[in-house]
Amino acid sequence: MVSPAEASAACCAPLAQQPIPAPAAGALAQAFKALGDPIRLQLMSMIASAPDGEICVCDLTPAFTISGTTISHHLKVLREAGLIDGERRASWVYYRARPELMRQLSALLAVGEPVPA
Amino acid sequence: MVSPAEASAACCAPLAQQPIPAPAAGALAQAFKALGDPIRLQLMSMIASAPDGEICVCDLTPAFTISGTTISHHLKVLREAGLIDGERRASWVYYRARPELMRQLSALLAVGEPVPA
DNA sequence: CGGTGACTTCGACATGAGTCGAGGTTGACA
DNA sequence: TGTCAACCTCGACTCATGTCGAAGTCACCG
Known part of the structure; x- marks a missing residue:
């Protein structure tokens, strides 16, 4: 679980610009680890x-050969990493991306062009 | 190990724009997994x-409490993921980042602003 | 109220990953 | 040639993680 405090503490300076302090590294590494599985990356x-910004688990499951149980587990990992949010509506559960953290990770990996003198 | 072919096949369309095909997901997940450890993230x-674009292992090791053996292992993981490159010069081994893959991962995570009608 | 469908949680198992110490390799230097 | 320092590889251990089937929860619908 990544707390908002940890997430923002970890914030925005690109990797290539300054070393990441240890506490931030822990929080951010959890997010990368969540993306470090082919199935989770595809789910993500x-x-x-998703066209509507959200998608039903029932639309995710048939895209894979693994069991629904395992899909559910992977969704939980993504949820606990702060990358997605789930909501139950009627009989179905819908997931949507949380762009803040994605943006943060993207910024972290950003590489400046070679310094132009 | 990520081959150049895999890496470029995995290329550039942002995650939020279109689903990643399964083969690309495998290659890209390996890179994210490599970053999914606090120590490796700090090493990275x-x-x-690094000011000179490269840094000696002997400057990395003392920043951690774990053994040199383990540092070496983590560097290998980053190397095999295609994120860094190592070179031996005299008695020391120097590592430098490989910006191509970093840029690719960053682009993958990029999130567009909400579509402005 | 009972049944059915859509997830999630639980418990168990096999495989993978982080860690270390011991020992190997490579290069400098006397 | 011998020795020493820096780094890597090997083998072993432990703990984490991906996977599944079974059972639980929640919500709709007869």
Whole structure:
């Protein structure tokens, strides 16, 4: 679980600009680790690119050969990393991406062009 | 190990724009997994932000409490993920970041602003 | 109220990953 | 040639993680 405090403490300076302090590294590494599995990466992309901004678990599950139980586990990992949010509506559960953290990770990996003198 | 072919096949469309195909997901997940450890994330940031663009292992090791063996292991993981490159010069080994993959990962995580009608 | 469908949680198992100490390799230097 | 320092590889251990089936919860619908 990543607390908002940890997440913002970890904030924005690009990796290539200054070393990450140890506490921030822990919080950020959790997010990267969550993306460090092919199935979770696909889940994440399916959720983030969903036309309505959200997608039903019942639309995710059939795209994989693994069991629904395992899908559910992976969604939990993404949820606990702060990358997605789930909401139950009627019988179904819908997930949507949380862009803040994605933006933060993207910024972290940003590489400046070679310094132009 | 990520081959150049895999890496470029995985290329550039942001996560939030279209779902990642399964083969690309495998290659990219490996890179994220490599960053998904606090120590490796700190190593990566120390290497990427090194003033001379490179840094000696002997300057990395004392920043941590774990053994040199383990540092070496983590560097290998980053190397095999295609995130860094190592080179032996005289008695020392120097590492430098490989910006291409970093840029690719950053682009993948990029989130567009909400579509302005 | 009971049944059914859509998840999630629980418990168990096999595999993977982080860690270390011991020992190998490479290069400098006397 | 021998020695020493820096780093890597190997083998072993422990703990974390991906996976599944079974059972639980929640909500709709007869």
